[in-house]
Amino acid sequence: MAGISAFSTYLPRYRLPRAVIAQHWGSHALPGERSVANHDEDSLTLAVAASQNALGVPSRVALDGVFFVSNTAPYREKLVASSLAAVLDTESATRTLDFTDSLRAGSGALFTAFDLVESGQQERVLVATGEVRPVAPDSMDEKAAGDAGAAVVVSRDAGGVELLSRASVTEDFHGTWRTDREDYLRSFPGGLDAKFGYGRIMPQVLHQALEGAGVQAEQISRAVVCGSNPRAIGAVVAKIGIDPMQRLQDSLWGVVGDTGVAQSLLLLAAALEHAQPGELILWGVYGDGADAAVFRVGDQVSAGLPEQRLEQQIEVKRTLDAYGKYARFRKFVKSEFPELESSSAAVLFRDRKEMLPLYGGRCPKCDTLQFPINRICVRCTYEDGLEPIPLPRRGTVFTYYENHVLPNPDPPLIEAVIELDGGARFFCQMTDVAPADLHIGMRVELVFRRYHDAGGIHNYFWKARPAAAAASEERG
Amino acid sequence: MSLKNRVAIIGAGCSRFGEHYDKAAEDLIVEAAQEAIADAGIERERIRAGWVGTISSALSGNALSDPLKLTGIPITRVENYCASGMDAVRNAAFSVAAGMYDIVIALGFEKMRDATLGGLPAPHPVKDNGEAPHVFALSAHRYFANHGASKSTLAKIAVKNHRHGVLSPKAHLRMEVSEEKVLNAPMIYSPLGLFDCCPTTDGAAAVILCRADLAKQLRDDPIYIKGMGLSVSYGAPHYDPTFDYDGFAATRQAAGQAYEQAGISAKDLDLVECHDCFTITEILNYEDLGLCPKGEGGHAAEEDRFALGNALPVNPSGGLKSFGHPVGATGVRMLYELTQHLRGDAGERQVPNARLGLAHNLGGMGAVSAVTVLGNEL
Incomplete structure (x- = not known):
């Protein structure tokens, strides 16, 4: 049935x-x-x-x-x-x-x-x-x-x-x-x-x-x-x-x-x-x-x-x-800003474990969770490869900035270093966020978003946004 | 093995730095090289090898050979982010110390104002690295949280370095700025506003290096390399779970190497040219170079501890902030600056009785640092 x-x-x-x-x-x-x-x-x-x-x-x-x-x-x-x-x-x-x-x-x-x-x-x-x-x-x-x-x-x-x-x-x-x-x-x-x-x-x-x-x-x-x-x-x-x-x-x-x-x-x-x-x-x-x-x-x-x-x-x-x-x-307004981004089907293929399902690596020796899936551990230099593992999708803003230089449909562009639960560091754009709410220690969730269209490819990756609970607290 | 007292600077030159829409890289390179060769008082035929530092203005040894028509000798292009110029000097110094050549040239340059927008190309479709301010803006927010500093603390650096730059005839931005002006400037990468950032600049600088034991035959006042350090740390600190955004290991390591070779410590220095690409960077440099204890850089900035006239002036040239930052040129320009002071030729901005000076570059994601100590005595 x-x-x-x-x-x-x-x-x-x-x-x-x-x-x-x-x-x-x-x-x-x-x-x-x-x-x-x-x-x-x-x-x-x-x-x-x-x-x-x-x-x-x-x-x-x-x-x-x-x-x-x-x-x-x-x-x-x-x-x-x-x-x-x-x-x-x-x-x-x-x-x-x-x-x-x-x-x-x-x-x-x-x-x-x-x-x-x-x-x-x-x-x-x-x-x-x-x-x-x-x-x-x-x-x-x-x-x-x-x-x-x-x-x-x-x-x-x-x-x-x-x-x-x-x-x-x-x-x-x-x-x-x-x-x-x-x-x-x-x-x-x-x-x-x-x-x-x-x-x-x-x-x-x-x-x-x-x-x-x-x-x-x-x-x-x-x-x-x-x-x-x-x-x-x-x-x-x-x-x-x-x-x-x-x-x-x-x-x-x-x-x-x-x-x-x-x-x-x-x-x-x-x-x-x-x-x-x-x-x-x-x-x-x-x-x-x-x-x-x-x-x-x-x-x-x-x-x-x-x-x-x-x-x-x-x-x-x-x-x-x-x-x-x-x-x-909705792109009703065309930007004359020069296209800075690029893409490559080869890179997206090679990094496919990191890009869409967002895997990082865990070091079998020192247990450090890290991104990307390094060949050699970033902490202890263990050389025989990391164990691919899905990264936690929640974390905390470690530090951040507002980027007022690059154009963005929802300015300013905010980028942040995220300390993911489990210890891995991740760097990404933030989205669905008001600059005034940003602070070190803010709880965030990673969300799958479209970064840009370059090289004739829709390039998707992960961004951080205020976690649902944090967003409702700020609201009221 | 140490470089100490094995290599001398016998000539130094520097183009006027600025927004030179009317000059090509060729013009700037020729201007700096001619001054350096004339300063050394040598025929150009005595130059037996060359090193040229540029981050992205040209490729290969032709970057130097073609403007100078200096052909038929080995020339190597060096690229190491903002340390490209100083690393060119470092490699040139090694060749002299090794006894391979008696006299060589090292030149750094960058032609930045031909582009509509500064910034390094993104090599990956979506893994962001950000642009030049990236790691420094991230560090500033951590510094505020950890050490209680504020935008006003940062502004003190801009005010000081612009004040110094007015005394530098070849500086890009020769103007004083008030703290109020700095604080009210448009935001670039928060919390860094326009006057927390160095400008993008066109410029070139060159030094002529010579075996130390031959230097006195060519001039009475050669300047001696006392130590040169270079360190490269992980270039993606934003993916490093251990990175604390509270200073840069590359600087600490490069400075450690240079101090050790020179057999000195920070307290022996008479002046410092450090990499103030952003105001927060200079504050972190104070701590990483050992000019003040950890966490005290902001306090030092607030009391203007490193201004000209005090015991240890930092960036008497005006620094990157005021003198400008043509990336490949900057490290060589700093050695030019130290050379002027150590010879007593620095004019209005002269640091009195300067005997030992330090120059420092920090590049990329704060991951590449070069440090040089120069002295005017053997």
């Missing part, structure tokens, strides 16, 4: 109030705020952060399948699931797939994971999503959108969240789309999608899923239905006999925004954080047709809870009070 055994969300720390966007463009104001990926976050880093939130670091489970879900993958031709598997250090992951090109890519990936686990082909499959929504400056979409990640693990373990039924409808319909030549999302103006797309297809597929499970709408504890705005979602749910005020999972539109392809797993994981054993959950995902499913929450659901709950992530935030920084984050 396959079931969801772990689940998580990931919200970037930045928020942009919709009033700030409206004020910048002189356009119509909307309530609430949206989440914004930092300049060094992309769909892969969001998926990594969500996966780590679900799995812990080091990973609590061995994965043999890793699926990456996004419509904003960092590469057009190159697998991203393989990068995700490398960061998570899942050497045994034999099946890595990217699911993309539709708002329904998340449900497609989850159903595929269930198929593979139920059929016995895979033991444990991670489905992780991340999306930095490609929305045009000065558009409605810019205000409505949000960036997020989420992850679920489907495994053969008993007691997880079972799939009772599922239904799928495919329709070739231009709801939300983006051609291969365009940078930003489009949708047809007016009520076409509401009347003949979403408003027609979604109730139909939700019905089918209920029928397939042999349950009535009244038996559903929570409806988790995706959609571009709360009003449309409420209308659909009401149509199948569920009171949106009572039993509808919050779309997070007010505090996160419409996260597109990430929404399906984000809202499912959010609902599961509060689900009780025995409850039934109805799930609906729209896009080029629609997918729906009925889940039954198993006895062991609480074993799948993430390290950081969604509520905590909603609270720990940094609010952008001007549009300019967001414009730089």
